[in-house]
Amino acid sequence: MKKENFSYDVSAITGFTDQVGGMLLSESLVGANTPKFANVRLGIKGTQAVNLLTSDLAVQDGACGWSQSGTTSFTQVNLATCPSRVNESFCPDALYGTYQSLLLAPGQTEEVIPFEQMIADLKVKQIQEHIESKLWGATVAGGDCFDGFKTLIATGQTGVGNSAGTIFSATAAYGTAGNPITEVDLLINALSDDAMSRDDLNVFMSYANFRLYVQALTKENFYADYIKEANITGNMIAQHPNSNVYIIPTKGLNGSNQVVIGPKEYMIVGFDLLSDSEQFDIWWSRDNDEVRFRANFNYGAVIPDFSTIYFATNNL
Secondary structure, three states, X not given: OOOOOOOOOOOOOOOHHHHHHHHHHHHHHOOOOHHHHOEEEOOOOOEEEEEEEEEEOOOOXXXXXXXXXXXXXXXXXXXXXXXXXXXXXXXXXXXXXXXXXXXXXXXOOOOOOOOHHHHHHHHHHHHHHHHHHHHHHOOOOOOOOOOOHHHHOOOOOOXXXXXXXXXXOOOOOOOOOOOHHHHHHHHHHOOOHHHHOOOOEEEEEOHHHHHHHHHHHHHOOXXXXXXXXXXXXXXXXXXXXXXXXXXXXXXXXXXXXXXXXXXXXXXXXXXXXXXXOOOEEEEEEOXXXXXXXXXXXXXXXXXXXXXXXXXXXXXO
């Protein structure tokens, strides 16, 4: 008697997104602009408490005996993340009447579509832009599960100062209202002394205001030393003259004149990325005879409440 094994061995023909799906999703989320300059927390599902350690140091005169002084305490802020997904299907039959039919495999069963890698790369960029927009513009009042940085870093919030700024102007001279360099100076001056001593302060603004800021640097002959880098995605970084403060453009503030400053450590961004439920897949669905795309992910933002003015806004 003989027994034959007719099961399929498909280990050598895994789909391309099975090999790089996790990498693409990670690039989409953490690769957005703001998370590069924020405190990224991973492994968050739903809402998670972020523990913060604070201490009042009380130094006493040296003497015998024991006299209690100072306190060390833990506080918490809740970091809520919004679960999101993207589902899209591609029917190869729709390509039969187009030039892309020449790129399809022979036969009437199409298990792949043309330009799969290009589609995946485009989805990465689109998810990045969506995340960037939400990290700044999300509002609980608008139906989101968390408030973005535009709402969190606003006048009247605990630990947020107000520079009473003026809209950036391309013609305002340095030292006058509306000059981009001067407006950032005012933003820095709105911070507490303890905040000014930090080495991780970043200023965020729209790309339109960033261009005006760079033009102002150029007019003042600061561009050679303070325009740090540019790459093909258009993400640029500038260093504010005579300081360790960096200027960051973000699409999350596009269309707004709001400019904010804050330390990287306290701008907290949360993702999961450690969960098997987060996937970036493109596969052929035999039941539906179509190629399908799926991405599941979550994201959120929060800043801690301190009595020290660690953040400031121009109140625009």
